[in-house]
Amino acid sequence: MSSADIYRELILDYYRNPRNFGKLEKFDIDSRDTNPLCGDEIEMQIRVGDGQKIEEIKFTGKGCAISQASASLLTELAKGKKLGWVREVAKEDVFKMLGDPDLGPSRVKCALLGMKVLKTGVYGYLGAHYDDPETSDPMA
Amino acid sequence: MLKTEPLDVERVRADFPILKREVHGKKLVYLDNAATTQKPQSVIDALVDYYSRYNSNVHRSVHTLGEEATAAYEASREKTAKFVGAPAKGLVFLRGTTEATNLVRFAWGEGNVKKGDVLVTTLMEHHSNIVPWQLLAKKKEATLKFVGLNEDGTLDMGQYENLLKESPKLVAVTHSSNVLGTINDVAEICSKAKRVGATTVVDGAQSVPHMPVNVESIGCDFYAFSGHKMLGPTGIGALVGKKQLLESMEPFHGGGEMIKEVFPDRSTWNDVPYKFEAGTVNIADAIGLGAAVDYLSMIGMDRVREHELRLVEYALETLAKVKGFHQYGPTDPNRKGGVVSFNLADVHPHDLATILDDEGIAIRSGHHCAQLLMRWLDVAATSRASFHVYNSYDDVDALKAGLEKAGVIFKI
Numbered sequence: 001m002s003s004a005d006i007y008r009e010l011i012l013d014y015y016r017n018p019r020n021f022g023k024l025e026k027f028d029i030d031s032r033d034t035n036p037l038c039g040d041e042i043e044m045q046i047r048v049g050d051g052q053k054i055e056e057i058k059f060t061g062k063g064c065a066i067s068q069a070s071a072s073l074l075t076e077l078a079k080g081k082k083l084g085w086v087r088e089v090a091k092e093d094v095f096k097m098l099g100d101p102d103l104g105p106s107r108v109k110c111a112l113l114g115m116k117v118l119k120t121g122v123y124g125y126l127g128a129h130y131d132d133p134e135t136s137d138p139m140a
Numbered sequence: 141m142l143k144t145e146p147l148d149v150e151r152v153r154a155d156f157p158i159l160k161r162e163v164h165g166k167k168l169v170y171l172d173n174a175a176t177t178q179k180p181q182s183v184i185d186a187l188v189d190y191y192s193r194y195n196s197n198v199h200r201s202v203h204t205l206g207e208e209a210t211a212a213y214e215a216s217r218e219k220t221a222k223f224v225g226a227p228a229k230g231l232v233f234l235r236g237t238t239e240a241t242n243l244v245r246f247a248w249g250e251g252n253v254k255k256g257d258v259l260v261t262t263l264m265e266h267h268s269n270i271v272p273w274q275l276l277a278k279k280k281e282a283t284l285k286f287v288g289l290n291e292d293g294t295l296d297m298g299q300y301e302n303l304l305k306e307s308p309k310l311v312a313v314t315h316s317s318n319v320l321g322t323i324n325d326v327a328e329i330c331s332k333a334k335r336v337g338a339t340t341v342v343d344g345a346q347s348v349p350h351m352p353v354n355v356e357s358i359g360c361d362f363y364a365f366s367g368h369k370m371l372g373p374t375g376i377g378a379l380v381g382k383k384q385l386l387e388s389m390e391p392f393h394g395g396g397e398m399i400k401e402v403f404p405d406r407s408t409w410n411d412v413p414y415k416f417e418a419g420t421v422n423i424a425d426a427i428g429l430g431a432a433v434d435y436l437s438m439i440g441m442d443r444v445r446e447h448e449l450r451l452v453e454y455a456l457e458t459l460a461k462v463k464g465f466h467q468y469g470p471t472d473p474n475r476k477g478g479v480v481s482f483n484l485a486d487v488h489p490h491d492l493a494t495i496l497d498d499e500g501i502a503i504r505s506g507h508h509c510a511q512l513l514m515r516w517l518d519v520a521a522t523s524r525a526s527f528h529v530y531n532s533y534d535d536v537d538a539l540k541a542g543l544e545k546a547g548v549i550f551k552i
Binding site for chain 1: 490494497498549
């Protein structure tokens with residue numbers, strides 16, 4: 001793993017200038033989670049529009065560059081998609097979005113926190129339960 | 141001022157086999173000693189020797205191996221107790237500091253804390269010296285109160301004196317902060333607590349490994365520490381308690397070894413400290429801890445302290461030159477253990493730790509099991525470099541270079 005490879009321009013840019021950062025006045029979904037290892041925090045709010053579409057999505061949070069950039073990139077990807085799309089999103093999509101950095105076992109959870117928050121919120125809205133098989137941390 | 145002969149770090153390093161390994165093709169620079177220390181060959185040998193030559197249960201085996209194991213286990217108790225200025229019978233071997241504070245919570249707390257009582261701890265504690273008291277307070281409907289900190293990361297003694305006016309039942313305080321490094325005047329804290337009749341618990345996890353400690357002169361009722369932070373194995377630590385107090389307490393765990401006689405309706409307890417060592421004890425690691433105590437005694441704790449003080453002094457001076465470096469806690473190395481907590485501009489500690497790991501440098505990043513302190517510092521996390529006998533000025537220089545590299549990557 002090379003740290004210069006992980007912390008490329010894209011991640012630093014989204015860490016310092018996160019897109020879709022903030023809170024929504026009206027929202028249908030509000031989901032929050034933390035990563036006890038890093039103390040990363042992510043909260044996402046979603047307004048659901050016609051045709052079960054993600055009309056608006058914003059996030060707030062604090063934590064490492066990987067967790068914050070990953071959450072921000074994910075909100076950009078999710079905006080305008082149907083809620084059903086959230087079920088299809090997998091960790092590989094998140095890694096690809098980040099430029100496939102070699103994160104190593106202890107940092108993978110940072111990258112996947114945003115996805116966990118998104119899935120937990122949307123699954124709950126759809127009356128399902130997300131039991132987070134992918135983001136469970138063997139090192140926690 | 142140098143009171144002792146300086147350490148020959150190269151000679152010390154040769155005693156620690158792990159320091160020969162490389163990480164990501166770089167020489168290992170191990171600066172995570174407040175989390176756990178590395179082990180000298182003599183400690184590793186003591187474990188191997190026990191398992192390969194005289195492995196046996198202690199105390200009740202009437203055969204040669206059993207007698208040898210008992211003798212080694214009890215010799216280790218004596219050495220470890222002497223190391224902190226306590227009588228051997230006042231030292232209970234446990235898994236570590238956390239088990240020790242929990243023993244006090246149950247074995248002392250159950251019988252001594254009542255509804256409406258006040259318990260006092262501080263904002264700079266490790267969770268293991270907060271959560272047991274929180275649980276005790278909840279169970280007994282008592283109140284847990286916290287001593288705050290001054291700007292410089294020392295305890296607010298004025299506030300402490302005010303809390304003492306509420307006649308607390310318990311005062312639980314750390315000897316040295318695992319984040320700020322602050323060395324507390326625990327003798328003064330305990331003597332003041334005693335005047336209002338409070339029982340005192342001192343968390344020595346970050347002091348016994350790094351400086352001379354004498355529980356007698358501290359005057360505390362209980363003193364807890366962990367073996368793995370003082371060059372010993374994991375899974376072994378100790379609670380030192382005043383004999384009279386230990387004798388008056390109910391047992392912690394019930395089982396073998398801790399009893400004298402068992403009847404269908406009742407049992408009588410074994411003598412202290414065996415009353416608190418139920419089940420087969422951690423014989424091998426207790427013997428390993430004895431070997432660690434021998435190693436530290438050979439160097440001398442005055443020299444260990446002197447060495448770390450110089451490293452902290454050098455680190456504070458050297459790292460301050462790195463752009464964006466911000467240190468937490470006392471700035472006077474004399475008031476600090478071998479710990480430097482910091483942040484680098486807006487780089488999150490976990491990102492920093494990943495970058496440093498790439499250079500073979502191991503530091504700690506996160507909340508350090510001190511979330512109340514993190515909130516007081518108004519940070520989510522910090523990075524922490526912590527030293528022991530095998531660290532050198534070169535390690536500090538390597539850390540500086542690593543921080544500078546992180547600065548370049550993060551465009552600080």
